[in-house]
Amino acid sequence: MKLRKNGISEEEIFNNLQEFRKNDFNWRSGKLFSFVYHPGDEVERIIKKAYTEFLTENGLDPTVFPSLRKMESEVVSYCANFLNGDENVVGNMTTGGTESIILAIKTARDYARKNKPEITEPEVILPYTVHSAFFKACQYLDVKPVVSALTSDYRADVKDIQSKINKNTILITASAPSYAYGVIDPIEEIGKLALEHNILMHVDACVGGMMVPFLKKNGYNVRDFDFSVPGVTSISVDLHKYGYAAKGASVVLYKNNEIRKSQYFVCTEWTGYTVVNATILSSKSGGPIAAAYAVMNYFGEQGYIDLAKETMETTQKFIEGIKSIKELQILGNPETTLVAFSSPKVNIYSIADEMNMRGWNIQVQFSSDYAPANIHLTVVKAHKNLVDEFISDLKDSVAKAKKFSLSNLKDRTTILSAMEMSKISSTEAFTKLAKLIGLDIENQKLPERMAILNELMDKLPDELVKPLLLEFVSGLYCVKTT
Numbered sequence: 346m347k348l349r350k351n352g353i354s355e356e357e358i359f360n361n362l363q364e365f366r367k368n369d370f371n372w373r374s375g376k377l378f379s380f381v382y383h384p385g386d387e388v389e390r391i392i393k394k395a396y397t398e399f400l401t402e403n404g405l406d407p408t409v410f411p412s413l414r415k416m417e418s419e420v421v422s423y424c425a426n427f428l429n430g431d432e433n434v435v436g437n438m439t440t441g442g443t444e445s446i447i448l449a450i451k452t453a454r455d456y457a458r459k460n461k462p463e464i465t466e467p468e469v470i471l472p473y474t475v476h477s478a479f480f481k482a483c484q485y486l487d488v489k490p491v492v493s494a495l496t497s498d499y500r501a502d503v504k505d506i507q508s509k510i511n512k513n514t515i516l517i518t519a520s521a522p523s524y525a526y527g528v529i530d531p532i533e534e535i536g537k538l539a540l541e542h543n544i545l546m547h548v549d550a551c552v553g554g555m556m557v558p559f560l561k562k563n564g565y566n567v568r569d570f571d572f573s574v575p576g577v578t579s580i581s582v583d584l585h586k587y588g589y590a591a592k593g594a595s596v597v598l599y600k601n602n603e604i605r606k607s608q609y610f611v612c613t614e615w616t617g618y619t620v621v622n623a624t625i626l627s628s629k630s631g632g633p634i635a636a637a638y639a640v641m642n643y644f645g646e647q648g649y650i651d652l653a654k655e656t657m658e659t660t661q662k663f664i665e666g667i668k669s670i671k672e673l674q675i676l677g678n679p680e681t682t683l684v685a686f687s688s689p690k691v692n693i694y695s696i697a698d699e700m701n702m703r704g705w706n707i708q709v710q711f712s713s714d715y716a717p718a719n720i721h722l723t724v725v726k727a728h729k730n731l732v733d734e735f736i737s738d739l740k741d742s743v744a745k746a747k748k749f750s751l752s753n754l755k756d757r758t759t760i761l762s763a764m765e766m767s768k769i770s771s772t773e774a775f776t777k778l779a780k781l782i783g784l785d786i787e788n789q790k791l792p793e794r795m796a797i798l799n800e801l802m803d804k805l806p807d808e809l810v811k812p813l814l815l816e817f818v819s820g821l822y823c824v825k826t827t
């Protein structure tokens with residue numbers, strides 16, 4: 346495609362945008378989980394207004410637009426406050442949980458370089474349920490991820506963490522809660538270990554940081570996870586999840602500025618302006634900062650307390666409904682507003698397919714060393730009036746899915762050996778596989794029923810699945826120069 350010679354009218358542009366949107370999932374239906382945390386049209390209007398007010402301002406240099414610095418400082422301070430930080434806590438806004446986590450690991454790495462220069466091959470301990478962002482950070486930063494075990498309640502196994510601490514360990518991590526199963530790791534015990542061994546500790550409260558404190562204020566008995574716990578040295582909390590900010594808003598906090606100094610990048614070597622970056626981005630829109638400031642002040646503490654209560658009550662209803670279906674079982678004991686459930690007898694991917702055909706957008710999670718394949722729900726306010734419909738659809742879906750058979754999978758071993766034995770390129774392997782499972786590569790479409798594809802991805806070894814995924818997703822973004 347070639348950039349058009351002459352521009353087109355505003356009307357035409359916006360018609361195009363609406364046209365493009367036609368195939369998007371209609372999140373306003375509320376039948377979506379995890380992607381959109383929409384607490385209502387009024388909030389949407391307010392964050393849009395604040396976002397566009399500061400769309401053009403640049404967070405590149407905190408001295409040119411003090412407005413952005415002021416809003417960021419306030420937002421970070423609110424978080425430090427409700428996460429029980431003292432006056433030494435410092436932090437920054439980032440563009441998301443992933444950036445906050447990458448920065449926490451980079452900070453730990455560089456802090457160790459400074460304070461424990463004898464470490465040449467740094468390791469971080471990651472309980473089995475940590476978010477993928479930690480693996481991404483380790484890969485980007487060349488830090489070794491050391492995965493530790495879970496106990497039967499899907500929490501980090503403290504003894505195993507202890508056994509994995511060695512002279513190269515620079516950071517221990519934990520989740521509050523973990524995304525997949527919605528349970529909070531034993532942060533206090535892990536904090537003790539970190540203190541004993543003089544190692545930094547990061548708590549990933551990306552999804553829970555703006556939920557758990559307000560659940561506590563409602564009297565829910567949720568364990569401590571924040572700076573009130575000795576040993577915790579950094580926390581990530583996403584504002585664009587249960588903070589209801591516009592996407593592009595997260596906060597990373599450190600126990601003190603001495604630790605945070607290792608997060609900064611200062612450059613005087615190049616030929617342009619002086620660069621002092623707190624976070625990964627250099628130029629960045631003021632929009633997400635202003636929107637986060639706006640929504641947090643719109644709700645205030647009481648607003649978040651009320652939202653937490655409403656969301657938790659809705660979650661409880663989902664749990665009761667799921668428990669009423671005898672073929673299903675909830676994984677562990679969800680303590681927050683994230684729930685996962687599986688089915689010992691009925692194919693869970695097939696249940697997900699049936700739900701999707703009934704207008705829902707269901708996220709599946711593959712089986713692991715600790716849990717069977719399952720369906721994940723991140724509950725939000727928008728689901729409040731949809732629980733009955735969801736449960737009724739779920740009952741129907743389970744009944745339908747019982748008829749599903751995995752007999753097509755008998756070809757699996759054939760494909761596997763074909764791919765491994767002949768040294769065919771992954772593109773060829775992919776084409777073969779795609780054909781077998783009904784993937785429409787030409788039109789970049791997933792099959793309506795994903796069960797077989799999901800089963801395959803779940804069962805095939807990672808080394809095989811990864812290149813296939815890469816092949817498919819990289820094919821989704823096509824460049825046509827003519």
Ligand SMILES: *Cc1c(COP(=O)(O)O)cnc(C)c1O
Binds near residue numbers: 440442551583595
């Ligand atoms: C969402 C999430 C992240 C990553 O956040 P992004 O904003 O998607 O980059 C990290 N950890 C947990 C527990 C999360 O739920």
